[in-house]
Amino acid sequence: MSAPYDEHEARGLARALGWMSLGLGTAQLTAPRAVGRTAGVDDSPVIRALLPLVGLRELTHAAGLLRGHRPTRWAWTRVAGDAMDLAILGTALRDRRGPRRQRVAAATAAVAGITAIDLYTALRARAAAGGTGDLHLRASVTVNRPRAEAYRHWREFGNLPRFMTHLRSVDDIGEGRTRWTAEAPVKSTVSWEAELVEDLPDELIAWRSLRDTGQGPGVSSSGSVRFSDAPGGRGTEVRVEMTYAPPGGRVGAAFARLFGEHPEQQVRDDLRRFKQILETGEVARSDARPEGFRARGFARERPAQPVA
Incomplete structure (x- = not known):
């Protein structure tokens, strides 16, 4: 045809x-x-x-x-x-x-x-339309900290679950590879392995997921984080670009949005928490801990308090 x-x-x-x-x-x-x-x-x-x-x-x-x-x-x-x-x-x-x-x-x-x-x-x-089902996400944030500090905190991959709330863990398995475990819709989890494809100190971290690791379908993804001086000496501009195929393709993404799991909003929220950790040492949330567009969380929202 x-x-x-x-x-x-x-x-x-x-x-x-x-x-x-x-x-x-x-x-x-x-x-x-x-x-x-x-x-x-x-x-x-x-x-x-x-x-x-x-x-x-x-x-x-x-x-x-x-x-x-x-x-x-x-x-x-x-x-x-x-x-x-x-x-x-x-x-x-x-x-x-x-x-x-x-x-x-x-x-x-x-x-x-x-x-x-x-x-x-x-x-x-x-x-x-020639679509593949992959999602392309971009987000950025300005952090009032030097480039070296922002890069170092992100490069220590064990820190990522502190501000990426959907991540359970990121484990270093050697030879530039890491194993990621994240929450998925409907209270399930998904795991995959990734490798560094480019690592420029204080400038760039790029990665891609690995296929055929013997650990199930996992997540097909790639992306980069760039660190550059913000204008006017205001610290560091952090830019994230990601491409990934969500489990279940566009169907999975559509169902995820029903439960407040909009992927692009997740990335923006993650960057906001990254900024809070570097600038204040902790993440401020409301008592309801709303994440993304979860209406049930906003309904219970209270004034923000530092996490103990």
């Missing part, structure tokens, strides 16, 4: 999903009670209140997909929305009996089918 035909097919699928979103969103926004009764969740005031919000989400998807601008991104947002809907319906299915349970089961099956279509469309759109 030729590349132009692939792109035409992907855009056609995206437009079809756009019309589906338009229909679903209109129904959920204008007749939430009828939709709730059909789905068997009309006995839940919370879900009834959520249906118009879900309808607004569907109309947003429809606008993006029908406009034809970046269909890959909008298709993946539908996959993420489907995951949220399935989680809500799964909870409803456990709590219901009789005819209402049958209606919830039918609605769950229908959403599962739509999810499969959304996932297929997203994958086709990515293939047509």
